Amino acid sequence: MSVQSKLIDIANTCSCRDYIHPWTASCACGSAGMLLAGLKGSFRTYSTVYLLALLLRMRIPRIKDLKNTLTGILQSTVFLAMNGSVFGLLVCWIRLALGRYYLSTVAFWPTFISSMLALNIERPERRTALALYVANVGLETLWKMLEVRGLVRSIPNGQVLIMGVSVTALLYLYRAGLHKTVAKDATFKAIQLLVGKEEEGPLKTPAVTTTQSSRSRPFNFQSISAYVQLYDRLRTSKHPSCPHREGCAPYALFGGAKLFLGGVGVQVGLRLLLSIGKIIKMKMEWRKQIFNKNSLQLGLALGTFSLIYKAVSCSLRHGCGYDSATFAIPAGLLGSVGLLRFPNTTIALYAMWKALQLFYTWGIEEGVLPEVPHFVFIMYSFFTAILFHGNIMEAQTVRPSYYKFLMHISGNRISRFDTQAFEGYGLNSYHQVCEVVKKLNIDMTSPYPSFALAV
Structure with missing residues (x-):
């Protein structure tokens, strides 16, 4: 008990510099460095996404198409970079306001608030798709967190069951013709x-009912x-x-x-x-x-x-x-x-979220379900917060590809956040990060991330 108490005391007294920007004493420089790294990584990511979407149209792009593509790349780049940068700044501000760190303020609440703010920058037509994507990955991470704690248990071929029920729900909408009215979706x-x-x-x-007045003659084989x-x-x-x-x-x-x-x-x-x-x-x-x-x-x-x-x-x-x-x-x-x-977990979860979204929209149109204000913002922010918490505090519960994606976007910062001070929370965070870095062969030879702005 005394050891646990000492570990909690360390978490209480941990400064934001010790945790999130040990390479610089300035919170502003730490946030600015993350912004610059985020702009670079996000631009490369969204350039690939938007240009691929342009090519998949299978036609020669017009000037308007090129202009919209460039605008989309820049707008999405700023959105994603600001999401990470404001997160870093809020980690410092919340620590200053509360005087200490709590488990929920290490990553969850700073990410939730920064995501709510940043999503306003993104184009409205992309917000729902983004929310569904992070909900897909975030739910998988949340399930693994609960599974580690012994609160849930996976069943064999569970993703097939989810996929089957979800596709069946979508097929009902398709057969009922609702995909042309209240449940329009690609x-x-x-x-x-x-x-x-x-x-x-x-x-x-x-809907005709047919009856056979006479039986067919039996076959003579x-x-x-x-x-x-x-x-x-x-x-x-x-x-x-x-x-x-x-x-x-x-x-x-x-x-x-x-x-x-x-x-x-x-x-x-x-x-x-x-x-x-x-x-x-x-x-x-x-x-x-x-x-x-x-x-x-x-x-x-x-x-x-x-x-x-x-x-x-x-x-x-x-x-x-x-x-x-x-x-x-x-x-x-x-x-x-x-x-x-x-069996594919990613496709199964996407189908599940898409079915839930369309049935929710149908329920609102029919007056059966209430419309939750800013639901897309809340959904995106919640699951993004789950993912950030997972990447920082419970790295082994996050999909490896998403961990590498955040490393790329953050300029190799995520694995450099010093979580040793939070061992008192009992999550063994530092050990988990070390294991993931080793498993993914992440280069940690440099003591600094990209755009460290060390002062």
């Missing part, structure tokens, strides 16, 4: 690729003509409420095959793109890197989902005698079995 372009334009709502066929008739019936059999033109069997089979080939093509294409250096140097191990069963996983996941979804939907239409948007629920959940071939 995500439904991916849904259309997944199940086809035929399944798009609102329903184009009337002792003759070849019976097999021909069976094949022809399977090929052409289609319920009047089905939205597709061909028979249900080829509709489901060809749809699954198309998605399978497309998924394999995408996965192989990405591997070739990421291995372009090895290909140029003629060091590519084709059989090991490309021609293996792992290249089939995405195709199998998409193809199986499409096949099961369409087969179940058509079966329900045949069985019930009518079409309904609610058929997307059992069809989507059963089709999610195919997603076991390609």
